[in-house]
Amino acid sequence: MRLGLIGLGYIGKIHLRHCLNLESVELVAVSDLSKKALNFAKRMGAKKTLSKYQQLLEDPSIDAVIIALPTYLHASCAKSAAEIGKDILVEKPLARNVTEAREIISMARRNDSKVMVGYDMRFSPPFCALKEKIESGILGDVQIAYASNIGAGPFFHRAELGMPKPVPTWWFQKELTGGGALMDLGCHIINLFRWYFGGIASIRSYLGYRYNLDIEDQATCIARFISGPVAVINVGWFSQESQKKVELFGTVRHAIACRTAENRVLAAMKLLATRSTQYESTYLRELQYFVHCVKHDLPPSPSGNDALKDLEAISLAYKNQISLK
């Protein structure tokens, strides 16, 4: 399959490595505004580098594109790609708000384009194992679900090496991100729990602002699912230590899935040896699945519609805020 990659930021570079390593994929072109990033892509083996994504979309030989741009550019880029019938893997969140997400989906539907959204937790083995446990009935009826997705958020770039990279300033502007930690990290959990339990009946949130920004850096949500379970979701950008954890409490058994930061030395060695870390391998599975869906004309999951429902839930959570004075 012939792919184009748009955006060479942190996640874009992970996709780049995988596109170049995957035998079933031919990376036709990459695009980014940064010359430095394009040079890096060239050194890695990208054949064609472009400064404008519009040029990449015009290439008729490209079947599908990966969009790894800042959130505020997702809608315009995804709509342009859908308009000319490209299949799309777009990074989460799908868009800044429900309106933009609906526009992308509607454009994709009109042009018969597939839209898949990059929720990497959906391809992480421990969290997939929980889904199997729920479906096998081994847990009984899940009554309470608890999740935490805590890390440094936009402040993590290279911080672990003591040589932080600049945080792109769009991260600090609500009109460009659509929201803070709830949008950035909460969408993963909401999508995962919707995958586990189905639709959300109601959701409320408490938002925290430790860093005094216009966007929240921490959020606690409580959600009730139509199928019965009640979930507590904690997300935050405030910690240098990262953890993604889900606990399910069923009428028969309990189950836990957890993903913590990898050992730095082992991760670096693995990156040198295989060009992919344990963390990055979920992105590889995600890409392999997307390629499979496109090749065999299957509807991908998580789809654009799934991500729209996630954004609707997040929008409701922002609306239904709890005050803890």
Add this chain to the structure above:
Amino acid sequence: MSLVGFAKVQSTRNDSIRRAILDSLDLIQYEFAKEIHNVVIKPNLCYYWDYTTGQTTDPKFVAALIDVIRAQVLSDVNISVVESDASAMRCKYAFKILGYEKMAHRCKVDLVNLSEDEHERVEVAVGGQSFRFELPQTIKSADLRVNLPKIKYMNYTRISCALKNIYGCNPYPNKFKYHGKLDEVIVALNKVMNFHLCIVDGNIVSGSHPCRLGLVMASRDPVAVDVAAARIAGLKATPRHILLASKEGVGSTSFIPKGIAPEYFEKRYPKERAIDKIMKFAYKFTQAAGLDKRLGL
């Protein structure tokens, strides 16, 4: 020989920090001159890491010092808290994220981004080499300049404390370009900026992991402070930039400790572990070999 005062913060309460600052100043027999009108305070803001990481000066520490200065000098003395943009940090966001905007509003002081300040070109020689910098107007016009550094390990200079903190007074944002001659540049900037007093916020220190050390260290001499800091952090040899600063007349490597024995803090400082040293070495190696760029790190 310079006096270095070592005092202990007894609790995390604001009055306890203020008490320890006063104690440390008493130990070095420091008295604020009464005719001071403009004060500059330079905390250490590092990236967007807040004070709990031990990497940045606690805004509560700055507020406590402001209280002390106002009580001892004049209640309406002008105080500016200064920092400059850096390769990976913008003051506009750091002041907000790290709680300095709230502190400045509460204490009625100015926050100055030196990168946006008016400045004049100055030239200074270190070790026979000449360096040119922009001297910010806010620093130039201050009657009293107070340096509030942290004690932490650093890849290039091994330790960062009083001398290294003044590196952040250089208004030029892309400071990464100086890393080739970092020792000389640090010394040159200390000669240009000429700070009068140094009070180390060692309440929470970073070390190998963040730890509540409860230290406040004060001195008029930044070189003496750095020698003491290096000893507390467990460095066996004095880092080159400290020796160079002493040679250039910035201060003295010999000091007389006053107050609590430095060994008390040395025992408790979270020393660098072998794994940290390996990681630093590995990082330097990947940089030198260009691997970081090849891997997109």
